[in-house]
Amino acid sequence: MISNLLKRLLSSGQRQAFFIGAGAFFTGVLLLAMVSIVMLIAARGGGYFWPKEVQRVEYISPQGQARVVFGQIESEYQQEDTRVYWLYYSDAASPFAHQSLIEESWMQSARPAKNAARIALKDGRVMLAEPVSVMLPDDAPVSILRLDAVRDKVATIEQRIAELRENVLSDIHLQLTELDSRQVSDAAPARARLNQAFDKWHAQVLALESQRDSYRMQVRLADGYETTLPLNTLYSIDYTSRLSFAEKLTVAVKRVGRFLSESPKQANTAGGVFPALFGTVLMVFLMTIIVAPFGVMAAVYLNEYAADTTLTSVIRICVSNMAGVPSIVYGVFGLGFFIYGVGGSLDALFFRDTLPAPTMGTPGVFWAALTMAILTLPVVIVATEEGLRNVPQDLKAGSYALGATKAETVWHTILPMASPGIMTGVILAIARAAGEVAPLMLVGAVKFAPNLPIDGEFPYLHLERQFMHLGVLIYDGAFHSQTDAKSASMMFAACLLLLVVVFILNILAVLLRSRLRRRYEKR
Amino acid sequence: MRQVAFNTHISGKFNTELENLRNSVMTMGGEVEQQLIDTLKAIRLNHSGLAEKVALNDLRINSMEIQIDQECMRIIAKRHPTASDLRLVMIISKAITDIERMGDEIERMARLVTKQKIPQSESVKSSMLSIGEKVVAMMRGTFDAFARQDDNAALEVYDQDNRIDSEYKLLLAYIVKEMENSSESMQDWLEILWALRSLERVGDRCKNICEYVVTLARGEDIRHTPLENLSQTLENLE
């Protein structure tokens, strides 16, 4: 009916123009949506790294108090008639920076504070303050200009402490443990000697520590409140208001580097995301190793060996349908079958002595990878089958005619020819697994994992360990952000990173695929 | 018209086949030439044994014609020759008919010896032999031109026929005079006339082959051009 109406109203040329126009419009909308997603995440995520100027802000609180603080304006938006700012600031009531909403009407003045710096501590906390002087152990203040020299000195002490702990104290500990295991009595002279030595060195370490702690930096907040910070807890001091554009860029790059290489702090609201990044890549990598051979073998069997019966068709339909099953179902399956079922049985068989504490029967990176492999298996099978179908029949015949058996033909001819299709499947699988959150939370991804799944301890790769995942980190951070805009921007940064990771993995796979395609499909 | 070499096909076997075909024509031609020489010798020497051999040898020539004809058909069926190849095969197919006819005419002359009907008149005999020598030369020239596919040489040979024809006419006139005061029977004279006519026909056949050589080399048919001239003349008369 509509087509009749269109036919009556419009000439054929007009109809054509109409459809082309409509098509272009929808494509444009799609493009706009994609660009805005990427732009938003890039802008908000990138903003997290860009150093903001520390300002001296004067405002009057709703209670009528006039207040002066050093602060950074994190973001601003329009709320009904007034502009509202998220101000990230330090004041006497809580010297470590926190944020609150400031309406424009309260604001008296805001100008860059050249002397104020953004002082980040090693534990992730931040103070926006003006460094005043450096305090030496004899409480004598010296000029802040000598800060770097004094910090070097503190670093030397730090190093000494670490050396003592590592070389001397841990040695004595080991010997003591050995005595314990041999059940040497407390009164034995060897033990007494060790205890003595331990006390001596321990006292020395404590002395060094107190010496270290007495190097401090005196800082002053905008409202005149002064406090001191131990120099060894300092992480970085950026006079962001003094920086030129190039210097800001350097700082931003440094922050990106730290973001990528450091562990999260302050419950995933500060610091870096290295463990999550590492966990994501490792999990995806493990999953690829598992899913690729399984998927390819299943597809080869279905396509080349299985007779063309109703059963094969039913299996094909089932495989395609499995791609549409909600991912949380796979999570529950992984938890119920792999972890409790398989893992529990493994514990009962091999790790009986540690029960009831589970070894394998607990969420871990291997189970997560296995679950994701099951989840992405249909994708790989479907794509591989597509690739296998595209292998020309005469090429197979050529191989058989040279005396190749079926297996030899599959291995030497069909699989290389189908490799671009296989790569397509693996790309899709990787993209899917890297972005998945819900099933991972059930089978091994956690907010915070104390150890990486790979370390220097035998057997180096700890498949049973829990791991951190970027998607889970973002999900977790998103809950924090309901009250804390600062960590929200870190979540945007993590989002950006996740995008970049998936993008890089895809680019690599696409490059590999086009290489294979050039090699095997140029006919 | 560009001269085309016949041994430049991609198919080596086709080259060999065409070469063999051409050679076989040359063999057949050589055979016929030898027949004519032998016949003339037999007439000159009145050697009936040699004449008998010539008559028998004609069977060989007939067999050659059949073989070459079959080979031409085989080549057309299997090789599908085109352009110059096709002309070559077609012309060979036609030329061998002429060559075979030459053989027949020569056989008829040889019969003159076996039947002991050689002209008694020395002058007739020597004129006849002289025409015979000219025909041999023409035949040799024809086969040379064919072998080299030389259309100019073929045209030169073509012209020789006119001299043979005029000599033939002269000899005929002479024979008519001779017949009046001769003791020989009319029967014998007729035999001689037939033999002479055969000799003249051999020259005409050579002319045909020369025409084929020109057609082969130039790709245009020069046969019966006088006919066109005739129609021209007829138009002019009206």
Place this chain on the structure above:
Amino acid sequence: MLTLFDHEYLDLDNLSDDLTAIRVENLSLQFGTKHVLENISMRVPKNRVTAFIGQSGCGKSTLISAFNRMNDLNPHCRYQGQIFIGQRDITHKKQNVSELRTQVGMVFQRPNPFPMSIYDNVCYGLKLQGIKVRRQLDDAVESALKDAALWKEVKDRLFDSAAILSGGQQQRLVIARALALKPDILLLDEPTSALDPLTTLYIEELIAELKSRCTIIIVTHNMQQAARVSDYTAFLHQGRLIEYSDSDTLFTTPQQKQTEDYITGRYG
């Protein structure tokens, strides 16, 4: 009597065993319920080129595929009768199909080089046989490419992809690939139907040269081609062998009306 032309015509019905490459005895073949070949008996002479002609679907490709058991790839294929190569019945269940196919090479309609280097293409069959010695492979590749008249063109780029070769070169590469296994019999299934006429002539010339090395059986839709390359020709119609004789006779004076109609283009 003088013989001007030397043509060999073997008596195909009473061919002696040492001149026979393939002996087919009462071969019938079905795909499912469809009868493709019916009761075919023939002897293919050794070191000659034999052409199979006939309309599409007359069973000629199926017949040559029976000679190296390529029909086995179709699970619905069943046959009765025997095919002897040498003294062996290759239709026997115990026949090692892979081994058979190394002795009976096959080249297909479209050039189908594998997506590998020229060298690896030629080595494919040898490597499957477990030959790994580099020198041996090098020698085999060189002689196979020389046999296929391709060596001069590719000797400087043996390790380039086979895909860069032209259609005719690819087809010669495929022939070289089969020749590397030193087959006794080479089956060509419309080897030039995807090539241009001039390239076709080069392949035909190659076939003529190859027959001193192995028995060649060629299936072709192109009657002129069959006439050009073959010494003997078999005409098949609806799964039956209608006429089988030397090509000279078949193309000049066929004995059967069906053959005459087919080769003169009078088919209804």
